[in-house]
Amino acid sequence: xxxxxxxxxxxxxxxxxxxxxxxxxxxxxxxxxxxxxxxxxxxxxxxxxxxxxxxxxxxxxxxxxxxxxxxxxxxxxxxxxxxxxxxxxxxxxxxxxxxxxxxxxxxxxxxxxxxxxxxxxxxxxxxxxxxxxxxxxxxxxxxxxxxxxxxxxxxxxxxxxxxxxxxxxxxxxxxxxxxxxxxxxxxxxxxxxxxxxxxxxxxxxxxxxxxxxxxxxxxxxxxxxxx
Amino acid sequence: xxxxxxxxxxxxxxxxxxxxxxxxxxxxxxxxxxxxxxxxxxxxxxxxxxxxxxxxxxxxxxxxxxxxxxxxxxxxxxxxxxxxxxxxxxxxxxxxxxxxxxxxxxxxxxxxxxxxxxxxxxxxxxxxxxxxxxxxxxxxxxxxxxxxxxxxxxxxxxxxxxxxxxxxxxxxxxxxxxxxxxxxxxxxxxxxxxxxxxxxxxxxxxxxxxxxxxxxxxxxxxxxxxxxxxxxxxxxxxxxxxxxxxxxxxxxxxxxxxxxxxxxxxxxxxxxxxxxxxxxxxxxxxxxxxxxxxxxxxxxxxxxxxxxxxxxxxxxxxxxxxxxxxxxxxxxxxxxxxxxxxxxxxxxxxxxxxxxxxxxxxxxxxxxxxxxxxxxxxxxxxxxxxxxxxxxxxxxxxxxxxxxxxxxxxxxxxxxxxxxxxxxxxxxxxxxxxxxxxxxxxxxxxxxxxxxxxxxxxxxxxxxxxxxxxxxxxxxxxxxxxxxxxxxxxxxxxxxxxxxxxxxxxxxxxxxxxxxxxxxxxxxxxxxxxxxxxxxxxxxxxxxxxxxxxxxxxxxxxxxxxxxxxxxxxxxxxxxxxxxxxxxxxxxxxxxxxxxxxxxxxxxxxxxxxxxxxxxxxxxxxxxxxxxxxxxxxxxxxxxxxxxxxxxxxxxxxxxxxxxxxxx
Numbered sequence: 001x002x003x004x005x006x007x008x009x010x011x012x013x014x015x016x017x018x019x020x021x022x023x024x025x026x027x028x029x030x031x032x033x034x035x036x037x038x039x040x041x042x043x044x045x046x047x048x049x050x051x052x053x054x055x056x057x058x059x060x061x062x063x064x065x066x067x068x069x070x071x072x073x074x075x076x077x078x079x080x081x082x083x084x085x086x087x088x089x090x091x092x093x094x095x096x097x098x099x100x101x102x103x104x105x106x107x108x109x110x111x112x113x114x115x116x117x118x119x120x121x122x123x124x125x126x127x128x129x130x131x132x133x134x135x136x137x138x139x140x141x142x143x144x145x146x147x148x149x150x151x152x153x154x155x156x157x158x159x160x161x162x163x164x165x166x167x168x169x170x171x172x173x174x175x176x177x178x179x180x181x182x183x184x185x186x187x188x189x190x191x192x193x194x195x196x197x198x199x200x201x202x203x204x205x206x207x208x209x210x211x212x213x214x215x216x217x218x219x220x221x222x223x224x225x226x227x
Numbered sequence: 228x229x230x231x232x233x234x235x236x237x238x239x240x241x242x243x244x245x246x247x248x249x250x251x252x253x254x255x256x257x258x259x260x261x262x263x264x265x266x267x268x269x270x271x272x273x274x275x276x277x278x279x280x281x282x283x284x285x286x287x288x289x290x291x292x293x294x295x296x297x298x299x300x301x302x303x304x305x306x307x308x309x310x311x312x313x314x315x316x317x318x319x320x321x322x323x324x325x326x327x328x329x330x331x332x333x334x335x336x337x338x339x340x341x342x343x344x345x346x347x348x349x350x351x352x353x354x355x356x357x358x359x360x361x362x363x364x365x366x367x368x369x370x371x372x373x374x375x376x377x378x379x380x381x382x383x384x385x386x387x388x389x390x391x392x393x394x395x396x397x398x399x400x401x402x403x404x405x406x407x408x409x410x411x412x413x414x415x416x417x418x419x420x421x422x423x424x425x426x427x428x429x430x431x432x433x434x435x436x437x438x439x440x441x442x443x444x445x446x447x448x449x450x451x452x453x454x455x456x457x458x459x460x461x462x463x464x465x466x467x468x469x470x471x472x473x474x475x476x477x478x479x480x481x482x483x484x485x486x487x488x489x490x491x492x493x494x495x496x497x498x499x500x501x502x503x504x505x506x507x508x509x510x511x512x513x514x515x516x517x518x519x520x521x522x523x524x525x526x527x528x529x530x531x532x533x534x535x536x537x538x539x540x541x542x543x544x545x546x547x548x549x550x551x552x553x554x555x556x557x558x559x560x561x562x563x564x565x566x567x568x569x570x571x572x573x574x575x576x577x578x579x580x581x582x583x584x585x586x587x588x589x590x591x592x593x594x595x596x597x598x599x600x601x602x603x604x605x606x607x608x609x610x611x612x613x614x615x616x617x618x619x620x621x622x623x624x625x626x627x628x629x630x631x632x633x634x635x636x637x638x639x640x641x642x643x644x645x646x647x648x649x650x651x652x653x654x655x656x657x658x659x660x661x662x663x664x665x666x667x668x669x670x671x672x673x674x675x676x677x678x679x680x681x682x683x684x685x686x687x688x689x690x691x692x693x694x695x696x697x698x699x700x701x702x703x704x705x706x707x708x709x710x711x712x713x714x715x716x717x718x719x720x721x722x723x724x725x726x727x728x729x730x731x732x733x734x735x736x737x738x739x740x741x742x743x744x745x746x747x748x749x750x751x752x753x754x755x756x757x758x759x760x761x762x763x764x765x766x767x768x769x770x771x772x773x774x775x776x777x778x779x780x781x782x783x784x785x786x787x788x789x790x791x792x793x794x795x796x797x798x799x800x801x802x803x804x805x806x807x808x809x810x811x812x813x814x815x816x817x818x819x820x821x822x823x824x825x826x827x828x829x830x831x832x833x834x835x836x837x838x839x840x841x842x843x844x845x846x847x848x849x850x851x852x853x854x855x856x857x858x859x860x861x862x863x864x865x866x867x868x869x870x871x872x873x874x875x876x877x878x879x880x881x882x883x884x885x886x887x888x889x890x891x
Contacts, residue, residue, distance in 0.1 A: 010408070048552045069501065082391035082392070082407075084391050084392055084393065084394040084406075084407040085394065087393060087394065087396065087407060087408075088394045088396055091396040091397050091398075092396070092397065120285060159364050
């Protein structure tokens with residue numbers, strides 16, 4: 001576990017988070033989540049409730065949130081399962097942070113398609129912006145994590161910051177995104193080269209007539225497939 | 228009943244059996260790591276791959292594949308051989324080659340199976356993964372780099388022990404088995420995870436680096452740390468017992484043993500009485516056997532002789548003492564050291580009649596004043612099994628954590644004669660109802676509990692649901708031999724000469740006469756005695772024990788007693804000579820013949836047949852159950868109290884002290 005975050009000192013964490021309880025807003029959401037599962041199957045709510053708790057911790061600390069041990073235990077009590085079972089879930093999924101992260105959790109994909117498409121440049125941009133893997137910048141803004149494939153291979157390289165994806169990155173656009181965030185503004189999510197979703201770079205090569213408006217191709221079928 | 232062929236051998240297996248079980252039925256050995264008969268199926272080690280037709284053209288995990296009609300299973304084809312070699316190579320990728328310093332070496336599943344099913348050499352040249360050690364408490368030592376993630380320990384903790392404190396954290400290559408936040412596992416069954424571990428990841432902390440399994444002499448015997456009569460194997464080297472391991476006995480302990488059974492053996496070589504002592508001027512002085520015998524023979528008892536049996540003694544010892552007491556003109560015998568005086572006129576009314584194995588088939592259970600988790604941990608696991616089959620459990624007594632869901636009815640015994648509607652309903656439809664009366668209720672509510680036999684319909688033609696839990700290994704044997712006086716131990720207080728057979732829980736201040744302690748540890752009894760005669764522990768004598776359900780079992784001698792100490796029956800035989808009342812047996816077989824003649828039920832190992840004729844005692848009970856007799860699970864007898872391991876367990880697990888781990 002070379003990359004594993006050092007789990008923070010327990011006594012301190014317990015003092016800070018021991019009294020964790022749902023906020024009014026979370027309480028409402030938690031009730032809704034629990035309502036999705038039949039009685040006796042509350043364990044199914046482990047993941048959504050952990051996510052809810054992480055977001056509440058994030059809101060309270062003005063960061064992306066993390067899961068201190070007392071909060072994990074709180075969730076376990078909410079659904080009436082042993083602490084260990086929820087702790088296992090929290091450690092299994094990389095989306096749950098076991099150590100505090102910054103306001104912006106920069107998760108850069110380092111899997112093969114992104115590497116081939118230039119994720120090294122993205123990491124370089126992050127590094128030159130003061131981010132280092134597994135660490136939070138001193139101003140508390142950015143935490144950089146290298147992650148595995150996030151399913152955006154056609155828009156590689158990509159990174160996920162908080163709940164948004166930033167795609168088609170290169171050195172400059174990565175720097176621009178980070179700078180925008182550092183200024184407190186919201187950068188445009190999605191492709192940074194302006195292409196729409198995952199259509200081919202340089203514009204559509206098929207169904208071109210449908211780019212701006214709906215087009216009924218049916219009349220052209222016979223000619224298109226003549227012979 | 229599916230019929231299938233395994234390597235051409237036709238077998239028929241029960242519905243729901245797996246292909247692995249079918250292969251075993253056909254006499255084929257299937258290697259496995261994660262699969263275990265008594266745990267749920269995980270299917271994650273992949274070692275049990277076999278080829279199955281019809282099916283996809285690839286090897287299948289036989290442990291998780293249901294056997295079906297007309298299947299053809301192949302366990303020796305090149306595909307299977309290749310698959311096993313591949314799995315073994317994967318498993319060994321991250322497994323360190325530290326067998327020479329590993330305590331599991333010599334009894335390691337991975338070692339054996341890699342010899343039998345692995346390739347000759349590794350093709351893996353990269354670095355191996357390393358995992359930090361995890362703290363799991365005073366019993367289980369972890370070397371987690373060796374772990375192959377079979378998750379047997381996780382499943383055992385969850386399913387059998389009922390303590391969900393062990394789990395697998397992180398994922399993939401980084402997956403690690405650990406206890407929650409690396410705290411000590413709060414289970415009295417944690418030692419079983421070590422037996423289950425197929426590699427050396429979990430080893431016995433108390434036995435670390437003490438032995439190699441092949442240098443140990445193995446003796447089959449019976450455990451005495453509770454009344455269950457756990458079947459154990461004592462492994463000894465030279466004169467010392469180095470470890471105790473459970474044996475399989477489906478009727479008693481399945482294949483589990485609790486931590487006291489396993490780890491109190493280091494108490495067998497500490498604080499031992501290895502020579503006779505006589506009290507002179509208020510101090511115990513070592514003397515010769517003859518001198519000690521002379522001191523006892525000089526007592527003018529005038530026939531006022533009694534014997535008190537301790538919790539750990541065998542039937543032979545009790546019979547020898549009884550014969551001597553009778554020969555000297557006495558008659559008072561007692562085994563219930565703490566002063567209990569429940570009615571023993573019918574042994575059926577104080578036995579565990581449903582049998583231990585029968586417990587798991589019960590469908591409604593009422594616990595009366597028993598903390599089963601400490602009083603009989605392996606009955607507790609059976610109740611967990613019964614609950615899995617749908618049994619409902621109610622309990623009367625102070626609330627305590629029993630590892631399963633219990634409906635507590637308060638600690639007032641009056642509730643016995645006025646049970647809530649929910650209990651009556653649950654018992655009304657029950658085919659195999661059970662009431663388990665613990666020692667905390669036996670004193671005051673024996674009659675009221677017997678009254679439930681009628682109100683709850685506990686006794687049926689093929690089922691007896693009235694059960695009593697005892698704490699002493701010697702209890703049922705003692706009762707069969709007559710070690711019970713009407714008024715309890717109070718009847719013996721005025722005896723002029725009393726023999727204490729390893730009795731350490733007695734209130735000695737109440738005894739005014741001459742006290743002779745025959746036992747093995749310098750514990751409470753020896754401190755108060757006028758003469759101390761050194762005896763043998765359960766490991767040092769062959770003995771007959773009767774467990775709480777009335778099962779007669781025999782144990783063998785593993786080692787010899789230290790110093791001048793002798794087997795207890797021989798001590799009484801020699802003493803009888805000095806007292807001029809020579810006992811009529813010169814050897815253990817002769818003693819046993821006499822004993823069988825007196826109590827024929829002891830002759831044949833197996834369940835003794837107690838007649839069911841409950842005495843009519845008053846059926847009302849009043850008062851509250853203040854607490855359970857066992858205050859500290861790890862320190863219940865002289866052997867435990869002499870054991871550093873048990874002291875440590877007690878301090879850490881019961882009293883919550885924390886111990887810093889020394890860096891290794």
